[in-house]
Amino acid sequence: MSLYIVEAEIMPKRGVNDPQGESVLSGLKLLGFDRTSKVRVGKLIRFQVEAESADAAHAQATEMCDKLLANPVIEEYELKVAEA
């Protein structure tokens, strides 16, 4: 068993309204960053998990995202797995 650090990056799906992202974009434009576009606000969840291998840790994290961490109706996710 090894310890792995998992990062789940959860983002609103394409086509799902992200009013937070739009507000952040308008703030950035007010600050003069006027070449900015397509701001999306998501969340990052980081945790440790014990597993036989990186693949096994990835499989566990996938199940966690599907069952709780992300809502598949509105969100998609990407996982990063690294040895702790």
Add this chain to the structure above:
Amino acid sequence: MHVGVISFPGSNGDHDALANLESDLGVTVRRVDYRETRLTGLDAVVLPGGFSYGDALRCGAIARFAPVMTELQRASVDGLPILGICNGFQVLCEAHLLPGALLRNKTLKFHCHWTHLRFENVSTPWTNNLEVGEVLRLPVAHGEGSYFIGADELAQLEGNGQVVARYSDAAGNVVEAVNGSVNSIAAVCNESGNVVGLMPHPERATNDLIGGADGLKMLKSLLQAEPVAV
């Protein structure tokens, strides 16, 4: 008629529901603690508004794991009338008892005002006292009430008549939802119709003394609903 109102940690609409269902609808009410595992003796269950579990992760995402939810899931299959109001609606979506999800309001503001709803599905145990096209005036109070569902599921929802009500004007013309809900959807039901969820608060409109009684007209549906033993 016995109606249970589930109290989750962070629910705040439970007392409104308990008080008004008892005094204005005239049913016997029971506060159901989220740790309970039996719903025996109840003819209907209400999931109230509020901020269960502090809205951690997503609204309703954690309440889904409360012990009482296992029994609610089972009772929903048996046809028990279940109504999710506001946070209760979010919980039912997260628990997959209703399709779709509720997103942050398009305006990013907390919306707290009276609104009109046009009812389309009046064959549910929560709407059978209404007529198709009937308009009710109900209050809303939510920050995350923008109903969303993917295009294919939306078509299915519309085709099945699972859209129970949409935001409208007083004359019943459907208007764009200020919270950004797709197709102006304010209330939906499951395929069998016994589980209904809506963002507006019928339990806060049960008496003219509190600003309106249209919610009571909707809730009276329950008195005519077919009894279900669970």
